[in-house]
Amino acid sequence: MKIILSIIFIILNIYASELIDSTTCKGCHPTIYGEFYDSSHRKASIFENKVHKAMWDLHPDKQKESYTCAVCHTPTDLELLKNLEENKKALPSNNNVQTQEAISCVYCHSIKDVENHAKLNKNVISEEEKVFYSANENHRDQKNKSFKDEVSLFGMMKEKSGSPFHKIDYSNDNFYTGKMCMGCHSHMQNDNNFDLCRMDEKGAKDEETNCISCHMPKIAGSATSIKITKEHRFHGFASGSKNQDLLAKYIKIDFKENTNDFEVSIKNEAAHNLFLQPLRLAQLKVSILRDSKTINLDTKSFARIIGKDGKPTMPWIADSEIENNMLKANERRVINYDFKLQKDDKIEVIFGYYTVNPKMIEKLNLQDDEESKKFNIIFSKFFYAK
Numbered sequence: 001m002k003i004i005l006s007i008i009f010i011i012l013n014i015y016a017s018e019l020i021d022s023t024t025c026k027g028c029h030p031t032i033y034g035e036f037y038d039s040s041h042r043k044a045s046i047f048e049n050k051v052h053k054a055m056w057d058l059h060p061d062k063q064k065e066s067y068t069c070a071v072c073h074t075p076t077d078l079e080l081l082k083n084l085e086e087n088k089k090a091l092p093s094n095n096n097v098q099t100q101e102a103i104s105c106v107y108c109h110s111i112k113d114v115e116n117h118a119k120l121n122k123n124v125i126s127e128e129e130k131v132f133y134s135a136n137e138n139h140r141d142q143k144n145k146s147f148k149d150e151v152s153l154f155g156m157m158k159e160k161s162g163s164p165f166h167k168i169d170y171s172n173d174n175f176y177t178g179k180m181c182m183g184c185h186s187h188m189q190n191d192n193n194f195d196l197c198r199m200d201e202k203g204a205k206d207e208e209t210n211c212i213s214c215h216m217p218k219i220a221g222s223a224t225s226i227k228i229t230k231e232h233r234f235h236g237f238a239s240g241s242k243n244q245d246l247l248a249k250y251i252k253i254d255f256k257e258n259t260n261d262f263e264v265s266i267k268n269e270a271a272h273n274l275f276l277q278p279l280r281l282a283q284l285k286v287s288i289l290r291d292s293k294t295i296n297l298d299t300k301s302f303a304r305i306i307g308k309d310g311k312p313t314m315p316w317i318a319d320s321e322i323e324n325n326m327l328k329a330n331e332r333r334v335i336n337y338d339f340k341l342q343k344d345d346k347i348e349v350i351f352g353y354y355t356v357n358p359k360m361i362e363k364l365n366l367q368d369d370e371e372s373k374k375f376n377i378i379f380s381k382f383f384y385a386k
Contacts, residue, residue: 022105028163029105031221035236036105044073044102047094051279051356051372054364060316065089071120072184076104109133113174114183118193123183130166135175135212135233143171163226178203178210185211192319196278196306200329203271214270215239217246240275241355248379252332253349255383262341262385264349265334268327275326278306278315281357282326283375286337289346300335302326303357312359341385352377 022042026033036042046053052073061068067090070080077097083090092098109132113124126133131144144167174180187198204210216233223232238246252267264286268274275282282302288295304326306318327333341347356364356372366372 022101024165025105028165028224028226030225032223032232032235033105035234038242039235039237040239040242041103041108041237042100045098046073046092047099048102049073050366050369051364054366054372055315058314058364062091065091067092071122074098074102075123076101076107106132108180111174111180111183112172114179114186116186119189121183121186123180128169131169132166133169133172133175133180136170137176139168139170140176141171143169163224175212176207177205178212179205181211181215190316190318192317194306194319196315196318197276199276200272209271214247214250240277240280240353244376244378251351251379253351253379253381255347255349257341257385260340261336261338262347263334263336265332266327266351267332268329270329272329273304273326274302274328275304275353278304279356279360280353282351282353284335285350285352287348287350288339288341289348290342295339297337297339314363343385345385347383347385349381349383350377351379 022033022036040049043049044052046056052069056062056067056069059069066084067074067080068084070077070084070090070092074080074092074097077092080090080092107125110126111123111133112126115122115124172180182199182201182204185199186201186204188196190196212233215238216235217238218231219234220230221232222228222230234243234246236243238244247270250269252269254265254267256263256265264284266284280303284300284302286297286299288297302325303323304321305312305323306315306320307313307322308317308319310322312322352375354373354375356366358373361367361373364372
């Protein structure tokens with residue numbers, strides 16, 4: 001009997017550890033897993049994110065052998081977090097957790113609440129085993145929904161509900177307002193108590209428009225293979241670096257022709273400043289197509305430059321803003337072009353961004369990384385002179 005119990009105990013432990021692996025989720029959520037696998041969440045570690053690695057290679061904490069970025073970039077690496085907490089050597093290893101599970105499915109769906117702190121907020125993780133949080137307006141009153149066959153139409157129709165592998169808690173308000181994102185995406189201060197980035201938390205309080213509704217919009221496709229649904233929340237996480245086409249609808253560009261000049265207006269309809277990461281550089285490019293010629297007008301740049309003593313620096317040194325003309329939340333910016341249009345001129349307007357400001361490419365040793373150097377087009381449109 002003892003041998004049988006031991007075998008059962010081993011099997012249960014193997015099963016429990018397997019559940020932590022996001023590939024387990026793939027069995028019932030193949031579409032969502034596919035999106036997650038190509039996302040910036042799965043690729044958050046230094047082994048999958050070249051820009052993050054470039055920053056880490058220059059960070060003074062690397063010399064101290066203390067990967068403090070792990071709290072948000074690889075929270076699934078429990079051994080690394082434990083070493084950090086105990087002030088031991090804590091450097092990321094090129095293992096399965098770092099490359100496949102940096103921010104895992106289980107981790108995000110276990111965020112019970114978020115504690116507010118000055119430098120960086122903290123995620124409060126649920127200790128309930130195999131109970132995961134999710135959002136479903138039709139089941140919001142259910143805290144421990146389990147797998148069962150639901151009968152309707154006088155017993156004529158049956159459909160499956162819940163999961164046979166875990167319970168689901170639909171009652172957590174944070175998964176409806178987007179507050180569950182605010183542990184890592186609210187703000188971050190360096191040792192100079194300077195905000196490297198800060199999100200307006202009003203965007204994580206409204207159930208209609210919030211982090212989740214914008215960055216995880218509902219798209220076609222079933223959320224699970226157990227119960228077929230028409231749509232699901234996108235788990236590729238639309239952002240400045242991935243799936244930015246889903247965010248294009250929050251950029252509105254208009255054109256106005258005057259007698260001797262013209263105007264292009266750009267509006268940021270997002271609930272926060274357009275780009276929060278100080279490495280980003282957004283640009284508005286305008287060209288006139290006249291007959292067979294192309295006339296390129298001055299490019300307008302939008303950036304938030306941080307530094308010290310009036311000069312740009314790396315984030316851990318910065319104590320002030322050097323420049324900030326980034327589009328603010330719900331701001332409409334009008335740019336005037338001192339250029340007289342002719343009838344039938346075709347005006348091409350392109351808005352996009354660089355993941356890394358070209359001025360920082362060499363400093364970060366990213367000269368050979370084409371993705372970092374690429375200009376990513378978010379929005380393009382043609383207008384015609386009358």
